[in-house]
Amino acid sequence: MKKKISINIITTHDEPYLRQCLESVKDLDPEYIIGYTGDTSKEEYEICKEFADELDVFEWKDDFSYARNRLIKKSTSDWILWIDSDETIEKESIQRINDLLNSNLKNLYHSFKLIHGSTSMGQLRMFFNTENIKFEKKIHERIIPDIYPKNHPEIQIIHHVQNITRSSLRNIHILENELKENPNDLDNNFYIAIEYHLIGKHMKALLHAEKFLHHYLGDDINIRKLYMRYLISYIHVYHLQNYQKAMEIMLAQLILNCNIAEFWCLIGDIFTFIGKYKYAQRFYKNAISMGEYKYDNMWLVDLDKYDTYPKTMIQRCEIRKNIDIQKFNQEINEPIIP
DSSP states (O other), X not given: OOOSEEEEEEEOSSOTTHHHHHHHTGGGOOEEEEEEOSOTTSHHHHHHHHHOSEEEEOOOOSOHHHHHHHHHHHOOSSEEEEOOTTEEEOHHHHHHHHHHHTSOOOOXXXXXXXXXXXXXXXXXXXXXXXXXXXXXXSSSOEEESOOOOEEXXXXXXXXXXXXXXXXXXXXXXXXXXHHHHOTTOHHXXXXXXXXXXXXXXXXXXXXXXXXXXXHOOOOSOOHHHHHHHHHHHHHHHHTSOOHHHHHHHHHHHHHHOOOOHHHHHHHHHXXXXXXXXXXXXHHHHHHHHHOSOOOTTOSOEETTTTTHHHHHHHHHHHHHHHHHHHHHHHHHHSOOOO
């Protein structure tokens, strides 16, 4: 009997969450289409054989689109959901996916919320299986035809953060090779800026973020443009201590779009660093009032920056204000000794 949905998973050996990932989606009663690029003598290969309706073993080519497109061709269900082997979906979200599949779906593309540590992003994960559907780009691949998806932030995929450095170095290797062919490619400059930032190579991150903004010609409020401005500001604040430059960038952005908690928090951080705690508290309160950014496919939203972080910083600023007042009172009350 034909299944309603195919689960596409690319994996290799040394994937500790593989079984947990596969188990997490079993209540969808899916067709498991698994691409395996690792050592067939390892335990992960046996796990794949246990679950797979179709197991495709092939050599890794540093090309995620190539791998995902192989699995699409082998999928026989009307719907395809792709998930990585270090991700899981909670039961509540699985039920919501089942509800979607049992409804009269009019949209061909569906975006879910990917939670990665303290951050989240909207990402297209489920789509209708048609002949012309495919992924493009070797890394940070995307679906074409490029059609705006229906967003479902209530459906959440959990990414279990493992060795960020290892995955970032792999991604940087692929992106650097892509940039040799097209140095001004917007997508690759955007993603490599993030990858370099994640491994602490902040000046390289700054270089590619600025290159992205230089070559981005649109005047619209583009989510990736927002994030690159935030990243540049963050580097100027935390690694270059160039507060004036960061303030110029952030205030210019807030004039265009003021409901972004991360920007308000970063301005609050600047005033905290220079000891202006009263002003800092105002900006942290603004961040709380903003709440989570509601743009459908925000690439990166810090879950703490509109809740836990600003509340904590307001308390710390209050303590610092009181310490400074006590110190001032002590100094003026001490007798002057000639």
